[in-house]
Amino acid sequence: MKFARLGPIGQETPTVFHEGRHYDLLTLTADIDGDFLASDGPERARVALEAGWLPEIPNASALRIGAPIARPSAVICIGMNYAAHAAESGSLPPEIPIIFLKTPNTVVGPNDSVEIPPGSTKTDWEVELGIVISKRASYLDSPDDALDHVAGFVTANDVSERDFQMAVSGGQWSKGKCAPGFNPTGPWLVTPDEVDFQNLSLKSWVNGEIRQDSTTADQIFDVKFIIWHLSQYLALEPGDLVLTGTPEGVALSGRFPYLAAGDVCEIEIEGLGRQRQDFIAHEKAAK
Template sequence: MKLLRVGPAGEEVPAVLDESGGLLDLSGIVSDIDGAFLAAGGVDQVRAAVEAGGLPELPAGLRIGAPVARPGKIVCVGLNYSDHAEETGAEKPTEPVLFMKAPNTVIGPDDQVLVPRGSLKTDWEVELAVVIGSTARYLTGHADALARVAGYAISNDVSEREFQLERGGQWDKGKSCETFNPLGPWLVTADEVADPQSLGMRLWVNGTLRQDGNSKNMIFAVAEIVRYVSQFMVLEPGDVINTGTPAGVALGLPDPKPYLRAGDVVEVEIDGLGRQRQEVGQA
C-alpha cells in the first residue's frame, strides 16, 4: 500500500492511494499515520478497510505532507555509497557512520526548502528512507531487522556543508536546519518493495540530472543498517533512517560548486516510491 497524509501543513489527514491513483480518506478509521498507528497494527487495519471498500474519496490537488507524522528521531547513515565517499575525499567506512537529524526538519515532498541564513553551501542528497514499524533493540539477524521495517519513502537529506564540515563539532548542525528533510510522497509498505537493494534513485537540479544511482551500491544494506543501529539505540515505531546517498552531490562537483540558491528547483525520485519537487527559498 501507499500511505500518505494530505492537506494544509499541520492539518493533514491520513489517506491511501488506490489502484486507480485516487485518494481514499482514512480519517474515519485512524487518527494519523504516526508511530502509534504503526505500533498498533494500523497498516493491517487500513488494508482490511481498503479491501472492504466504501472509504470516502478525497479531492485531487491537495497538498501532500510528509507520510509519517512527528517521527521520534531521524537516524542518518553517512558515506554509505563508495562513489559518494570517493567524491568527497573520504575513506570507505568499515562500520556505518551514524549521525542524527532533528525530527522537525521533516516537511512535505513538494514543500519549499529554505537556504539557511549565512549559508553558501546548501547541498542536496537523494536517499532511501526506512520507516520503523515495531520496536527494535539489540537485533541479531537481518531477517529480524527487515521484519521491523514498516515501509520505505524518499528522503532528500538537504545539507549545509560549511556548517557540517567547517564549523567544528558534529555533523548535526549542517543537517538539522529547518526544511532540511523533505519526505514522501508516500510511505510504501514493505510488502510492496520486493528488494530495497535494487532501487534506482535520481535527483535533478534545474532540470540537470545530478545524481543517478541505485541502492544496490550501498556499502551497508538496509537489513544491516537496522540491525547495527539497534545495537546503539532503541528504534521505535515511526522512527526514520536515512540510508545514505550516491555520488553527484554539489560537494563532490568541480569548482565552482553549484550549491543551491533561492529560485532553484530540485526534483527527486526513487523507483516505486514516487517523486518530489522542491522550490528553493531563502530563510
C-alpha cells in the same frame, strides 16, 4: 500499500493511495504515526480498503502533500553509505556505519519550499532511501530480524549545508543537517511487500539537469544490516525514520554548484515517488 497525508501543515489527513485515488483513513486512525504502525494499522487499512469502507477524498490532487508520516521521535542517518559518494567527499569507504542525527522538525512535505539558511553558501541535495520503523527494535539478534521492524520505505532528501557540516561542525555533522525543512519526505510510505528495496533507482535533478543516478544495490551497508546495527546502540521506535545514505553526484563533489535561491531540486526513487522543492532565500519573521 501506499500511505500519504494530505492537507495544510499541521492539519494533514491520513490516506491510503490506491490506483490513483486517495482514501480517507480517519475512521481508523487520527494520523499515520507510531501508534498506527505498531498496532497493525496497515493491515487494518488494507482490509477496510478491500471491503469498500473508506471514503474517497475529493479534489485530492489539489491538496498539499505532507510527509507520509507524522513527526517521528527520531531521524537517524547513515553517512557515506555509497563508495562513490565517499570518494567524492574525499574519504575512504567506511568500515562500519557512520551515524548522525537530524531533528524531527526537519521532516516536511515532499514539495514544500526549502529556505536556504542565513549565511549559507553550500546548501546541497542528497536523494536517499528512507526506512520507517513499525515496532521497537532494540538489540536485534541478526540482520535477518530487521524487516519484522520495518513499516515501509520513503523517498527523502537529506538537505545539507556543507560549511556548517564541516567547517564549523565542532566534530559532528548535525549543524549542517538540521535547518528547518532540511528533510523533505514522501510523497508515499510504501509497504515492504511492494518494494525491491535493495534494487531501486535513485535520481536527482537541479533545474532540470541530472545530478545523481544510481541504485540502492550500490549501498555499502544494506537495509537489513543498518537496522540491526543501529539496534545495537539505540532503540528504534515505531514511526522513526532512518535515512540510508546518498550516492555520488552532490555539490560537495566540486562538480556542480551549490543550491541558491531560485533553484529547483527534484528527486525520485523508483516506486516510492518523486519530489520537487523550490529553494528560497531566508526571510526573518517580523518582530
